[in-house]
Amino acid sequence: MQSPFKHFFTRRAVLKGVAAVPATAILTGCANASKSGATKLAIVYTNDTHGHDMLDDESMGLAAVKQLKKDYEAKGYEVLMLDAGDFVQGDNLVNHSNGTTGVDFFNECGYDAVALGNHEFDYGQNAVYGFVETAHFPILSANIIVDATGQQLFAPRTTFTLTDGTKVGVFGVTTPETSTSCNPMFVKGLTFQQGDALYACAQEQVNHLRSEGCSLVVCLAHLGESETEAPSRAQDLVKNTVGIDLVIDGHDHEEENQTLQNGMGKDVLVVETGCYTHAVGVITWENGTLTAGLERFGEYTGQDAEVAKYVKSVSDSMQDQLSTVMAHTNFVLDGSRAPGLRTHETNLGDLVCDAVLWEARQMADDTPDCVITNGGAIRDGIKAGDITEGDVLNVLPFVNYVCTIKVTGAQLLEAIEASCAVTPEEMGGFPQVSAMTYSVDTRVPFESAGDYPGSTFAKPAKPGARVTISDVGGRGFSLDDTYTVASNDFLCAGGDSYYVFAEAASKTMKDINYKYDQCLSYFLKEACNGEVPDEYKDPAGQGRITVIE
DSSP: OOOSEEEEOOSGGGSTTOOOOOEEEEEOOOTTOOOSSOOEEEEEEEOOOTTOOSOOSSOOOHHHHHHHHHHHHHTTOEEEEEEOSOOSSSSHHHHTTTTHHHHHHHHHHTOOEEEOOGGGGTTOHHHHHHHHHHOSSOEEOSSEEETTTOSBSSOOEEEEEOTTSOEEEEEEEEOTTHHHHSOGGGGTTEEEOOHHHHHHHHHHHHHHHHHTTEEEEEEEEETOOOGGGTTSSHHHHHHTOSSOOEEEEOSSOOEEEEEEEOTTSOEEEEEEEOSTTSEEEEEEEETTEEEEEEEEBTTBOOOOHHHHHHHHHHHHHHHHHHTOEEEEESSOBOOOIIIIITTSOOHHHHHHHHHHHHHHHHHOSSOOSEEEEEGGGOOOOBOSEEEEHHHHHHHSOSOOEEEEEEEEHHHHHHHHHHHTTTTTSOOTTOEEEESEEEEEETTSOOOEEEEOTTOSSEEESSTTSSEEEEEETTSOOOTTSEEEEEEEHHHHTTOTTOHHHHHHHHHHOEEEEEEHHHHHHHIIIIISTTBOOGGGOSTTOSSSEEEEO
């Protein structure tokens, strides 16, 4: 199924270090579109779909997105379908193909432009080039710079011409947090412009689009509004630029519909759907006025038959493997994001870390004292009942391999302090642990010594001010002792807020060569004999982490 827009954009973006020529497209597919000069545009948009592309008990799926497009075309609107990024990683529907089915689904649905999200890099840079090559739509990002050439990695912007001649400009930006929210090795040689450089980059795109005669300028901003993203949040971008009319945001999985003022005090509409196709956004533009709305799961029931059939066929083809039962649980294993794995201990965090410790202690040359896993590595929970291979892959979708490193007590304390910087607010680096106990006193303000080099995360000025480690591996805790920590290769490379781990890994890292999902599978089948023990019954965990408020 082809997009109703005919695209004319070069594929030079797939060449490393070569900036792509901006895309242009001409509307060809809306029979009911007005030709009278009265622009009537609908923008159907999504963000952070994360592979939740099929109708289920929570998500509308992409068939609803396509049907909404048809609905608005039937009302006489010309329609653009846009997405603000993170569409190739998350659910097994896309994970099992290393993201390629995510592109296939968007092609089938007929998207017109998509921003590059941080999770598009989860399979490595070469995979991203593949996504750009196979997409029938431009994948946009203006603020990713190739260090060796100083050029943009991919196409920064595109334009669409409506039937009455009105031009709409779209550009994309990607969260600077990408440099540490995916494996740093996957973004080596790239700079993600942030702060003032991000604003300047965005303003350059606006100026280009306005000079090309665009009457409406849309920013696909995979940025979010979390405090940890400052000064590179969506609201920071709006405040420090002029000429953007609409920001379709993403990354923080929140719903937004607000009007902010730009650098000249002009109104800018900022919207976001949440995530996982729990809702699909629709913006209408008539007589120069933007109006925002959301179609929510359970309220909108439209489904395009062709897209639904295609997605289901892909799902059916993988079900035999993923439906194999490996274990059982009598209670829910809490995989909530916040409150949950990114704010405090949970029983699933305990289970995953115990599984890694069990495997690492069998395989490692140096017996690990403890395990630390970032809460953001655990992406879903498990309902009471049978546990399938698909459930395990939903919980641990990343290709994270277990490694061990040696750290001093001082380094360990700094890493935990940095990773609890915003607790009790959510943080992807929040440490879930095994064979370790610590507490966080959130009444004590976090003091920053500035960001770590090449990172958006703060180095703590006073490690130990908020965090107290009471035990590691049954040895108590001392700043001067050396501990062997098992973790994933993402954290050992300095991912999230664990910059200090990269320093230790450069000298002491050893690979276990088991993936996290393999550890959990083997632990459930072998160590637990197929039944999750009652010791994990409390969803709040086993008292390994104390958050004082």
